[in-house]
Amino acid sequence: MTKHTYDMGLIGNCAFLGLIGTDTAVRWLCWPRFDSSFVFGSLLDDQKGGEFSIRPAAPEFRTSQYYQANTNVLCTEIDAPDGRYRVTDFAPRFAQYDRYYKPLMFIRKVEPLAGTPRVRVACRPMGQYGELELSRRRSSNHIAFLGLEEEIRLTTNIPLTYVLDEEDFVLNETKYLVLTYGAPLEAPLESTAEQFLRKTVDYWHKWVKSTSIGTFHQAAVIRSALALKIHQYEDTGAIIAASTTSLPEAPGSTRNWDYRYCWMRDTYYILTAFNNIGHFEEMERYFHFIANISTKVRDKYQPLYGISGKADLVEIELPLAGYLGNQPVRIGNDAYTHVQNDVYGQVLVALLPLYVDCRFAHPDQLPPEKLATEVLRLMEATLDQPDAGLWEFRHIAQRHCYTFLFHWAGAHAARQVARTLGNAAMEARSTRLIDEASARIEECYDAERGVYTNAIGSSDLDASTMQLILMGYLDPASDKARRHLVELEKELKTPEGLFYRYRHPDDFGTPETTFLICSFWYVEALACVGRLDDAAREFEKLLTYTNHLGLLSEDVDAKTGSQWGNFPQAYSHVGLVNAAYRIAQRLDQPQFVAH
Structure with missing residues (x-):
């Protein structure tokens, strides 16, 4: 059985969250709240989930995905036979007027990197968990999607015909797509998107600098x-x-x-x-x-x-x-x-x-x-x-x-x-x-x-x-x-060092997968009882169960290392932070020596 991972990156600004696939498709995004219906939900249904993607016209392509260092700004690079391009995805967040600016606004910057890549943009948000198809209204520089309590608007410098017809075009200059719920973008597109990107990167850099994190797997x-x-x-x-x-x-x-x-x-x-x-x-x-x-x-x-x-x-x-x-x-x-x-x-x-x-x-x-x-x-x-x-x-x-x-x-x-x-x-x-x-x-x-x-x-x-x-x-x-x-x-404990919550049958049978936070509790417990070398070794094993971006799921199949359960799981990331802290504390005590 092959290893299953969630090949998606997370973006967000504390007002909404989105999951972006390695093919640039928005697999999950709920508006206006975390617990609202998805507007993009192909994660749960390819047909009813709508689509927001910036894929290459060529069917065969390679992809890589990474975060800008110490931020929640996500980059996806697509390498197709006719050229290479990068999509930078982020949710704006920065200080403004003595508070945080965190609009229901999702910004996508698309820039050519090599060759003359042809791309195809699709934007089809849905309502009511896929039951409601939104109607579209074309304006001079944006497309309005109607049918929800508030308007979803896509403002872009890509020709609207290409977006509405989902026709491919040559990407020969940087393009921007700004999707909003409720209050639309009324400011200039290119300069505002760049300014918001700069300010958001700066916000996350400052936030990380203000954290007190030890050197153990920083x-x-x-x-x-x-x-x-x-x-x-x-x-x-x-x-x-x-x-x-x-x-x-x-x-x-x-x-x-x-x-x-x-x-x-x-x-x-x-x-x-x-x-x-x-x-x-x-x-x-x-x-x-x-x-x-x-x-x-x-x-x-x-x-x-x-x-x-x-x-x-x-x-x-x-x-x-x-x-x-x-x-x-x-x-x-x-x-x-x-x-x-x-x-x-x-x-x-x-x-x-x-x-x-x-x-x-x-x-x-x-x-x-x-x-x-x-x-x-x-x-x-x-x-x-x-x-x-x-x-x-x-x-x-x-x-x-x-x-x-x-x-x-x-x-x-x-x-x-x-x-x-x-x-x-x-x-x-x-x-x-x-x-x-x-x-x-x-x-x-x-x-x-x-x-x-x-x-x-x-x-x-x-x-x-x-x-x-x-x-x-x-x-x-x-x-x-x-x-x-x-x-x-x-x-x-499994031979791989993972931990089941329990092994007795419950309402749904015997659990098949291990629960990741329990494995981090185990690491903490090892550090507490003085088995520090064991704790450090088991912690490093657990890092192999992240996806390509360092994100953790709820559950892991011990045999295959596959990620399962909801994703990303805050509880698992809490476990990682607390386990690393516990080990770092013990490493700082002179009676313990790390090998």
Whole structure:
């Protein structure tokens, strides 16, 4: 079986995201929001997905794709028999009038590099997930596409006849295509596109320079940080799990989910990643998103929310062909109805820095006492309630070790807030919950094997229990931590060094592919227990599972190295950033020597 990779590059500006194939075709772009219908979606259906491409007229060609260094500006070079040309794709983002300019504007610069290449431009946006064909209106220098709430407009210096008829033409000078949703480009085309390109490149260069990244595999960390940054929907601060929906976890598995939402289970890890690279602006925006949800919660937190904080994310199946024929294609995600009780600890651990980290000032809109008291109440009420766990089992409820761990961690955070406020009653309540959660975690301990199982009364193992080491429940220097890790390796690690989430059957059978963030947790755990050479070696193996641009998927087939699941997966890039940081920290300690 050949290795499957997602041969696409990611562009974005924190208002929208797009995926561009190595043949210049826009495979995925949703407007006006991350979770809106696609306007280009050939990733899921070649017929209904529309098209926006700048392909060569010649059927045979070679292609290469790369980012301009330290940016989210993507270049695709096409080498055809009659000539060579480059397409530079970007979403404008830069500082303007004391705020960030991030329009719903996608700019494509097409420049000849050698010979006299003939190219063919196609631009056919769609609406309502491929059900609505937009009507076209020709103007003097643009084409308007009508039928959505707002106009999509293509402004270009390519003869409109060639675009409308999709006829090939000789590319003998630089051309520009600016696609907008809503507010159109009213300024001069060529000079504005060049100015926006220059300013966008400059923005990303400054952003990267302001990151605190060690020297351990710096280039990979920078690419992950850049990808993670544009998964934040800046308008609300939400960070989505992935830009796509329904890319299968394994071919034919039917595990095809919509990941364009904000998962509470990711909160701690995402904030840790931004903290590790020293980016507080993104942390603060995400804090406010979580805080906004917290003020609306009455009975329980959901596992995930929409990017506006929307609670109802009803799951619907669409009549689309699916990625490589994999069905169903889903939008919405039924996991919002699940009981997932680790979210309470996630919220407290996530919001703790607002109250105890001096870099964050005056979170007046969310009184810490009220929040901590309310979340402590919810944790006490759910302590012994079976739940779906962080992997969101649809028809399996257990008392999960991972859930108890976040009760323990959340109670620690509440106690820290209590001490900061001088609230003795809250401190005592938090301490009591720490002790109760610890007792439940110990009920998951299999003394004969020397390992913590996934749930009370279960013999199954779960990669999430590596967090017992990473979050400090187990002393990393202890024999107990080392043995726990060894037992997880025996059962869940593949010969290639990848990690399954678990190996027991779930609602859809036994998982076929490994979950990439678990492999990065493994690297972190190795570094924690002092196996630093192993950690560095396993990290370097994981870098071989990126695509040609350093982008990571959700899942990897251990046998073939194939990428599967939604793409790019923010969670995987968070794992890479945090694992590299953990190794770099240990390398800086004199008792460890890297070989």
